[in-house]
Amino acid sequence: MDVKNFVLSYYRNSMENFHIQKLEKPTEAKKPHTHEYFQIYYIAKGSLTHHIENTSSELRQGDMFIIPPKIMHYISPAADTVFYSFSFMPDFFNETNTNTKLVTLFLKNLRTSQSILPKVSIDAKDIRYIESVLERMLDEFNRKDFGFGELIYAYAVLLVAVLARNYFKQNTPAEYFDNGKQFVLHCIEYIESNFADQITLDEMSKRSAMSKNSFCALFYKLTGHTFHQHLNLCRIKKATEYIKEGYKITAIYGLCGYSDFSTFYRNFKKITGLSPNAYKKTV
Numbered sequence: 001m002d003v004k005n006f007v008l009s010y011y012r013n014s015m016e017n018f019h020i021q022k023l024e025k026p027t028e029a030k031k032p033h034t035h036e037y038f039q040i041y042y043i044a045k046g047s048l049t050h051h052i053e054n055t056s057s058e059l060r061q062g063d064m065f066i067i068p069p070k071i072m073h074y075i076s077p078a079a080d081t082v083f084y085s086f087s088f089m090p091d092f093f094n095e096t097n098t099n100t101k102l103v104t105l106f107l108k109n110l111r112t113s114q115s116i117l118p119k120v121s122i123d124a125k126d127i128r129y130i131e132s133v134l135e136r137m138l139d140e141f142n143r144k145d146f147g148f149g150e151l152i153y154a155y156a157v158l159l160v161a162v163l164a165r166n167y168f169k170q171n172t173p174a175e176y177f178d179n180g181k182q183f184v185l186h187c188i189e190y191i192e193s194n195f196a197d198q199i200t201l202d203e204m205s206k207r208s209a210m211s212k213n214s215f216c217a218l219f220y221k222l223t224g225h226t227f228h229q230h231l232n233l234c235r236i237k238k239a240t241e242y243i244k245e246g247y248k249i250t251a252i253y254g255l256c257g258y259s260d261f262s263t264f265y266r267n268f269k270k271i272t273g274l275s276p277n278a279y280k281k282t283v
Helices: 098-112 124-143 148-171 174-194 201-207 212-223 227-244 249-255 261-272 276-282
Strands: 004-006 018-023 033-035 038-045 047-052 055-060 063-067 073-077 082-088
Touching: 018 124, 018 148, 033 073, 038 047, 038 055, 038 124, 038 148, 047 063, 055 063, 063 148, 082 124, 082 148, 098 148, 098 174, 124 148, 174 201, 174 212, 174 227, 201 212, 201 227, 212 227, 227 249, 227 261, 227 276, 249 261, 249 276, 261 276
Parallel strands: 004 033
Antiparallel strands: 018 082, 038 063, 038 082, 047 055, 047 073
16 A cells, blocks of 8 residues: 655645644545644544544544644545644744643654544534634734634644543543643653753753652652752763763763763762773773
């Protein structure tokens, strides 16, 4: 089967990391395909069948679906179908913004999930809200007036947050967000990917929308280490890799997020049991 992978520039009027349109006669979407971006459909009129991998479902007015990158799918629309399509790159939403943590966790969940819902039935109280948001996004996108990008971003946060709420009600057990576990796991992953930055405990607790004490307690429960212990473990682990790759020891501490050599030296010896120079002699 020939499965085409679409890039965002396929749309002639797309912006750098997003695109929105209202469609009545889709063409390429009717063939099996994947794409590099997330894509949301909202059915405004008529119906369509959404096929995703080995699953399919009929969508009618008020239904939506969201597809993450690299997932094969296609649609079979009825003759009178009208729907909105909002496409955006994985880096569209800023993960450092604590006000979008539900959105970023939802999108992360989609990319790691073993099964994606082909259909999300939107709660009746949210339908008019979603239609209004999509119409405003489309209007801003077509007019491209001053500040349109920021307005579309704000509307997109609202759109995806409402979709996430409906999606989780239908496909995710309640314990997913119990006690802030997933928020702290998100912070742990952020630390492990950004340990070279000047990450602080205050910043991470704010990210999790928890008090510092609650964050620290759950962090320790999930990792077996305090925040600072875990951060140092990540940094020293990378330092040992740099040593094995032949980097100069005097250059490594800055690459691993330490502002001074003495702190780096002290933590390195505490964690590995050896000084950096002694460790270098063992590899």
